[in-house]
Amino acid sequence: MSMRQPVFILSEDTERTRGRDAQENNINAAKAVSEAVRTTLGPKGMDKMLVDSLGDVVITNDGVTILKEMDIDHPAAKMVVEVAKTQEDEVGDGTTTAVVIAGELLKQAQDLIDQDVHPTIIASGFRLAANKCQEILEEDVSVDVSVDDQERLKKVAETAMTGKGAESARDTLSELTVKAVKSVADETAEGYEIDTDNVKIEKKVGGRVEDSELVDGMIIDKEKVHPGMPDSVDEAKIALLSTPLEVQETEVDAEIQITNPDQLQQFLDEEENMLKDLVQKIKDVGANVVFCQKGIDDMAQHYLAKEGILAVRRAKKSDMEKLARATGGSVVSNIKELDKEDLGHAGKVEQQKISGDNMLYVTECENPKSVSVIIRGGTEHVVDEVERAFNDAVRVVGVAIEDGSVVAGGSAPEVELALKLRDYAASVGGREQLAVESFANALEIVPRTLAENAGLDPIDTLVDLRSQHETDDFAAGLDVFTGEVIDMWEAGVVEPLRVKTQAIDSAAEAATMILRIDDVISGKGGEGEEEGPGGAPGGAPGGMGGMPGGMGGMM
Known part of the structure; x- marks a missing residue:
């Protein structure tokens, strides 16, 4: 009986990872991206110093800036970076939250895969949960806000700046933000349209952050x-x-x-x-x-x-x-x-x-339908970070006016969503129920991370938050400065509704997309590819198949 010849359909320098290995590899890469920015979340988040190949230094705790500056190469990790970019483009704030939720969803999914729940079922459950979150946020958690609600809009701006370089002067800057956004708001039949590009920001090193001014x-x-x-x-x-x-x-x-x-x-x-x-x-x-x-x-x-x-x-x-x-x-x-x-x-x-x-x-x-703000600060790094914070604030105030809806901050919406999702999971039935419960667990990464970054005990904090929300106090959130659970409306910690809806939506989409990948085929060879350590694609020593000095492309 003759031996059957194996059939090769891919070129010999193509790498292929299949099944559980491919899923684990992708999930671990996405989790690594999420971990990289997790410590920057919240008012007590730490900063990152990023040094590029030219020696230029960026000091920031803005999630999307960190991920843009990091030279990320793994394809699944890049998908998580896209979540941050989408969040930045759509809302302007909440980038770290979106990435942290995406990472935690994948971590929860990994546990379910280990229990032999099929990735398609997990993806289906995650989608159900994400849709339910949108419904709960819009109907139960959000509050209306109008363009004339000066105080609440200022709180939205202050919340966006808290924990960033501009925090010391947030009173001055939040006032400038609201004035600037109201000046450039165009009234339409449906409400307001705001193009934040019409708020021009000029930076000048020198003076204090409080010296920043708005020009009509x-x-x-x-x-x-x-x-x-x-x-x-x-x-x-x-x-x-x-x-x-x-x-x-x-x-x-x-x-x-x-x-x-x-x-x-x-x-x-x-x-x-x-x-x-x-x-x-x-x-x-x-x-x-x-x-x-x-x-x-x-x-x-x-x-x-x-x-x-x-x-x-x-x-x-x-x-x-x-x-x-x-x-x-x-x-x-x-x-x-x-x-x-x-x-x-x-x-x-x-x-x-x-x-x-x-x-x-x-x-x-x-x-004036276009205004300018001049940002001042002691050093170039300070001015750059204040500009990033001010930009975020302008964007979120614009979004709040456009949508006319805000939610409490301090992780109050996430705890409320987790609570309501667990009730909803019981009505889902089947194995999808497990995925919905995992989604609820994943959302609690936000209060846990806020507590950890503030040096508090995450388990005690979560227990306190849950008990308050079970008594229908949907605005109970964590005050990271005192460690107490308080009413976020009274504390003035307010975020636009779109920050939450967008973060949860894009995190769920990215997580389900990564979960559904069970085969990774990466072609290494070809002209113009980066060479490996041996001087040829894929790092074969001295060229492909051991040929002398980079003959890789000539086979």
Whole structure:
């Protein structure tokens, strides 16, 4: 009887992990990512120092920043990083919570797999639990908030900043946040729409965090182009140009032959007159401030200065768009078409020196739909961390106004959800019931982690929280500063509803996706791949199959 030949369908340098090994490998990678950020959760969370290959240092406890800076290579771990990125894009806060829940869901799933529960059943149970969580959060846990509820919105901003570098000045910054977001809110038929890009953040090292200020208008990190121009202009009429104030180049290649010096002089005079006419046009329209996205010729600068017009060149396109929103002007691409209606208006345009740099303040705008905040701080690392915290606060206040719903913080929603899910699990039946109960256990990682990071006993804390929630106190959360269980509404710890719904949703989706993988096939070879330690893909010594010096790609 002849021996059967084995059939190889994959190239010999392909790695394949199957079944339980593949699942364990993926789950462990995802758990490792979750553990990396777990110690940063909550007001008492620790910071991470990240040093990149160039030696640049980032000090932060912002989950998504940490995960972006870490060079993560494992495919399953990358899926967990995506959870943080989605959370950041959708809400702006709660990234660490989302990743920690995803990691804990997978840990619970691993226990169920060890008890021979099939991953498909676990995934199905997790989906049921996630849907039930959305229902409980919207119907039982959330409270309405309106755009005029100044105090509660300030609490939302303060909660987002607590535990981050901005904590010392959170009173000042939360006030700035709410003012800034309310300024840029656009009212629509359904409610409010908020594009947080219209809140421009400028950073300047120097001064204290409390010196940060909001400008009802724009701060442009530029200075006037000519020393002869005024430093400040009252009752500013602003021309916004996306075209250069320079002599126009011809579209086609043209050659001009000059035979005597007079012709050359005429040619130069004509160029000068063209620039003079452009400046005259700006003056005739009534503009006394010019923001130009492109260059301004030296001669044009001279004429503008003579007319007492303050001008700025090479302004960023994004700044031009924000200036248009703030001043009510229009960006014009042809100076000849410039009209009085195109001008923006501001009470004052003034050049100020901040930490040794000149900046232009466009202030006293009537109804600015775009505003600027200048963030100050003692060192660059402080300013960067305050900016991250402020950004998170602006985003969550915007989300709270858009959705009109908030929940208590301090892990109160998670404990309430865990309690209600256990009741719901009994009605599910079958093996999915185990998965729903595991989901409830996983949510309790949030209060446990908050307690651990604050140096409290996680088991005692969880028992206290559960007993309070069993008496229908759905806002009972952990005060990490005293270690007591208190009412989070009274303590002013408030988060937008979307922080929780998004975190639970994306964590559940990532966990079920990772669970359903039972085969990992990774192709190592091919051109352009990173070489292993032996100088060839996969680290075969000295090239593939032992061939000398990196002959890997030639087999």
